[in-house]
Structures are given as structure tokens and as C-alpha cells.
Amino acid sequence: MKKAMAWLLALTLLLGTGAAALGETELSYEGTVIAGETVPVTVPFGGRVSGVTKRAGEWTEGGEILAEIQTTLNYAPVEGTITGLYAAPGDGTESVTERYGAVLYIEPTHKYTMAATSEKAFNSSENYFIHLGERVYLTCSSDGSHKGTGIVSGLTDSGYNIEVTGGEFYLNEKVDIFRSSDWAKESRIGRGTVSRAKPVAVKGTGSILKLHVQNGDFVERGELLFETVEGVLDGLYAPDNKVVSPVTGVVSSVEKNTGDSAAKGDALMKVIPADSFQVQFSVPEADLFILREGQPVTMELYWDNESGGTYAGVITAISHMSDEQKEATDRKVYKAYISFEPDERVRLGMTMIIYPGAAPEKTEEDGE
Numbered sequence: 001m002k003k004a005m006a007w008l009l010a011l012t013l014l015l016g017t018g019a020a021a022l023g024e025t026e027l028s029y030e031g032t033v034i035a036g037e038t039v040p041v042t043v044p045f046g047g048r049v050s051g052v053t054k055r056a057g058e059w060t061e062g063g064e065i066l067a068e069i070q071t072t073l074n075y076a077p078v079e080g081t082i083t084g085l086y087a088a089p090g091d092g093t094e095s096v097t098e099r100y101g102a103v104l105y106i107e108p109t110h111k112y113t114m115a116a117t118s119e120k121a122f123n124s125s126e127n128y129f130i131h132l133g134e135r136v137y138l139t140c141s142s143d144g145s146h147k148g149t150g151i152v153s154g155l156t157d158s159g160y161n162i163e164v165t166g167g168e169f170y171l172n173e174k175v176d177i178f179r180s181s182d183w184a185k186e187s188r189i190g191r192g193t194v195s196r197a198k199p200v201a202v203k204g205t206g207s208i209l210k211l212h213v214q215n216g217d218f219v220e221r222g223e224l225l226f227e228t229v230e231g232v233l234d235g236l237y238a239p240d241n242k243v244v245s246p247v248t249g250v251v252s253s254v255e256k257n258t259g260d261s262a263a264k265g266d267a268l269m270k271v272i273p274a275d276s277f278q279v280q281f282s283v284p285e286a287d288l289f290i291l292r293e294g295q296p297v298t299m300e301l302y303w304d305n306e307s308g309g310t311y312a313g314v315i316t317a318i319s320h321m322s323d324e325q326k327e328a329t330d331r332k333v334y335k336a337y338i339s340f341e342p343d344e345r346v347r348l349g350m351t352m353i354i355y356p357g358a359a360p361e362k363t364e365e366d367g368e
Helices: 002-015 093-100
Strands: 029-034 039-042 047-050 065-069 072-075 080-085 104-108 112-117 135-140 147-155 160-167 174-178 188-196 200-202 207-211 224-229 242-244 249-254 267-273 278-284 296-301 310-322 333-340 351-356
Touching: 065 267, 135 160, 160 188, 278 310, 278 351, 296 333, 310 351
Parallel strands: none
Antiparallel strands: 029 278, 029 351, 039 267, 047 065, 065 242, 072 224, 080 104, 104 200, 112 160, 112 188, 135 147, 135 174, 147 160, 174 188, 207 224, 249 267, 278 333, 296 310, 296 351, 310 333
16 A cells, blocks of 8 residues: 555656645746837937937836937028017928928018119229128218128129128118228229118928027027928927837837938837736646646746745736647647736846746636
8 A cells, every 4th residue: 555655656746747746845837038019119200310328138118218310400591580480390391481481580680781783883993893702881872971881792693782781771772882991982892772681581391390499589690490300290299309218128129220310100129018028938738737827926037036036927828739849759848928027137038937826716717
């Protein structure tokens, strides 16, 4: 009788590779951390990628900045006052320009301009050669009471244009133009008529991401007016140019690097959400009656089971087909999967030691 009991115990141990606990032996399995779903992090609008902060395999928190999309910066071409701002963030510059002629207008500080000719120029061949950008001196033709300065801003078929940079004049007033600051007659190069300087149109390309000015603002030449990006923004919505991680997890791949061009909707990175991490382990055929879906488990990191490397999980699935790689052996095994909540220490491919808890009771739905 004693020999029979000993033989039965030995047989049980032989068949139960990882089976139910016997005496002081605790049932355990060895599993591997694997990835579940992958979430793409897409570019909200077109542009050049800059400031990529992560590499494949690194941990990222939800909301963490992963990269930026460079914008096109639009600057003030002249000093003046914003007098017509027709766009808002999210608008396409082309459609606004088609309707209003520009995204915005700047009324120049230098409010006068004049169309000039070489009429009344001192009879010298040099005075008939006008140079773009040269500084000139102005005085009204009637009595010389109005004086000022200007710069040659353009050449025309009939003469040249001057931007008045200083002094006060009347509209349509006749003005003599000199090269010399003492208004010597030998330096007179012509005569012009004062008119109002037209507001300067600023157009741009793409969609407006951010405005930096508003109507009535005074701007210096070269001051930033607005930022644009490539393509159309959804629903006239202008997000920030920073691309953030939508989930907490591990970067599985980096699809765009700093300096790369990206179109709207392109994948910048792919992230495996932490809540999709699973542990996969093999279940011997003899243990299928011990483990069930919904059964709680306790897991320990293989390399750190002494300092809090413990995680609670639940068996979510057990395969109904044996592992084909083990079909040729006498010991068939089945794949099982555990869901759990990882932390920043957990890495894909890590080994976990799994300790099953009590199996849930079967219900009538299970066929009992």
C-alpha cells in the first residue's frame, strides 16, 4: 500500500510540470512581457520636424512633448500700424487674401510718397541718373517752408518714386528734390507730387497657426506678425506646434527624425500604451484544468523580486490551440496572456515569474 502511494506521488510530480502546489512547492510559471496594440502619434499639419525628444524603446508619459513642427514666420516689411487684420488662427491665408487682398495691412509710419520726374533738374548729366535707395532732400516748390527727407524707392518709365522718411507736407503739394542736404541748386534732380503712402499688404502662405498682433498695434520693421503651417487645419482649429504623446507607454519606433519633412497625418512615432502591456506564458496541457480566464495572478520581475518588483494581474486569455512549435513533442503547451499595470521599470521582453491565485468558480455559462 505504501509503495502504491509513493508511486502515485511520483507520477503526479512527473505530470505536473508547474502544476498545483505539493507540500511546500508553489505553483509558478515563467512569462515574457509583450506588446499589445500600437498607437501612432500623427503630425497635425505639414512642416519640418524639429526637436525630436525620444528614441525607440524609451518610456514616455501621456502629454509629454515628443517633437515640434516648424512654422513659417511672417515678419513686418515696414514700420507702421496694423490697420486691417482679416484673419484668425486656423484660417487659410490664400482664401483670406483672395477675399480681402491680404492677411493684414500695415499703415506705414512714413505716410507720404511721391511720384517724381527729372523736370526742373539742374542741367547736369549726373542729375539725370537716379539710383535706387539713395537718400534725397525735399523742399516745397512754393516757398520752401516745408522741408524733409526721403529715399528713392523705385524707378518708373517716366521717372522715379520717393518714400518720404521725414518732414510734413500737404497732399498734392509740389516738391523739389535735391541730393545735397543744403538744397544747393546744382544738386537738384527733379520735382515730384506728394501723395498718401498706401497701406502695405502682408499675405503669407498656408494656414495661420498663431497671430502675434492685433488691429491698432504699432510694429517695427522685422517684427513677427503671424506663423503659418502647410496644409489646411481641421475645422479651423489651430493647435500648438508641439506634438505630444497621447498615451503613457513605450516608443516602439520613430518614423520621423529632426530635419525630416512631414505632411499632415504622417506618423511621427508609434507608442505602445502601458495599459496594453501583457505577459505571455506557456501552460502545459496537464495544467489546463488549474488555470482559467479571469483568474488573478501575482508576478515578480525575474531580476528584482526582493525590492517591490511585484505586480498584480489577471489571466485574460488561454489559447484553444497548442503551440505548433511543440506539436512534435509529447508535452503540448498552450499560450496564456495576463493583463497588468506596468510602471517605468517594466521593459518589453522582460521575464516575469507568475504565481496563480485561486481560480474563479465556474458558472452555468461555462458549461457547468
